[in-house]
Amino acid sequence: MSTTDATSQLRRWLAPLGSDLPSLFMVGGAVRDHLLGRPHKDLDLICPQAEALARRLGRIHQATVVPFLKKADAPCHRVVSPADPEDFLDLSPIAGGSVAADLGRRDFTVNAMALPILPGAGFGPVIDPLGGRRDLETRIIRACGPNAFRDDPVRILRAVRIAAQLGFVMAPVTLDLARREAAALVSVAVERCVKEIFDLLAQPASAGHIRILDELGALEAILPEIRPLKGCGQNAYHHLDVWGHSLAVLEQLEALLAEPAARFGAAAGAVLELLHTRRRLPVLKLACLLHDLGKPACRREAPGTGQVLFYGHAKAGAVQAEAAARRLKLATHDRERLVLLVARHMQAADWSRPGVRPGTLMKWGRRLGDDMVLLVLLCMADTLAKRGPAADADERRRRLQWGRETLEAYFDIVVPALGARPLITGRDLLALGLAPGPRIGEILARVTAARDAGQITTRREALEMARKAAGQ
Secondary structure (H helix, E strand, O other), rough: OOEEEHHHHHHHHHHHOOOOOOOOOOEOOHHHHHHHHOOOOOEEEOOOOHHHHHHHHHHHHHOOEEEOOOOOOOOOEEEEEEOOOOEEEEEEEHHHHHHHHHOOOEEEEEOOOOOEEEOOOOOOOEEOOOOOOHHHOEEEEOOOOOOOHHHHOOHHHHHHHHHHOOOOOOOOHHHHHHHHHHHHHHHHOOOHHHHHHHHHHOOOOOOHHHHHHHHHOOHHHHHHHHHHHOOOOOOOOOOHHHHHHHHHHHHOOOOOOHHHHHHHHHHHHHHHHHHOOOOOHHHHHHHHHHHOHHHHHHHHHHOOOOOEEOOOOOHHHHHHHHHHHHHHHOOOOHHHHHHHHHOOOOOHHHHHHOOOOHHHHHHHHHHHHOHHHHHHHHHHHHHHOOOOOOHHHHHHHHHHHHHHHHHHHHHHEEEEHHHHOOOOHHHHHHHHHOOOHHHHHHHHHHHHHHHHOOOOOOOHHHHHHHHHHOOO
């Protein structure tokens, strides 16, 4: 549940208490977003008797109370609405004996403010012992203290992610602290790191912030697979080493997505809608960074000419991407999509060659489904990132035009075809006298391919084709 009005959410939860309201404060990102007028999701509250208040609200609202007790010094009880699992309050005791001490233990000054909650769910004056409001006004992310990242290295990732979300910059001293502690990320639960990286990649302009993580040493701590890409020289189609090119592909993808109507034509809306479901966008961006993982191991120089070659790098990279995804404990569908994009990232370039039949795109559309869209986008971004002396500007324009036309065709032609009822089924083939077995699937696949190529359009033609295929 997202709302810009913390007051209305608190009023729903707290109104039954009337004036019998204990000492209660809203803290953390909810205060920051409230002051900025931004949507918020989580409401973090602190009070002296947090568990008792959580149980009381649970009884009043017939809500579920979920304890989070992993940190002995920071227990939390979440009260979840029975009507909406996205509507909840997190209640924690006041750490350190006072509100000021509690705020001093937090990550960044913009998250270290508190608002006293008054009866009726109004707010008292902001409690701001560390200058968070000033940093909000100057758009700076500043660590609360010198041990902020030592206490929790994931805060390094969170700092960069919040800066990307808010359009803020990190204070120089905070960058220095982050650089000093970045190596400690290797000891953190990988799931926490992946969540922050995916939340960062979901932002429309993440590429510059990924560069910041890389400069801090934080990205390599999470993705050691990128280390061999740095300094790996390429051929004349490229002006950057493999890692520089990978970063450029991410930047070019975000540039494409910033101009959807110009780049994707009539498919713009469908492309954006697709990307913002099932975490496709962060997985695609991760594929931009990892699509050439196999190049260092496959790098060869042709005898005589010295031309740099990378034969088989897509296949080799897919193996590495699979291992990385398992180490990062990605969800199965995210892992499979990442590996597919790395394994097939050269294939879309083959589809773009002049003379490729429409039936070929239909075949791959049936095989890949919506992942075909991601491959086309990756191909377009990869093409834009190649600026070496051998790269052809006319070829670049042609491939971008092909990408736009292919995306339009996918949603106009392929998607309806995928949803169309088949002209014939296995039952029809059994009625023709074919015995059950793999032959039925083969004939149905031939009929489907002929329909995709426009060679047949009716059930009668499909049955005739099936008879011929069956030898009748």
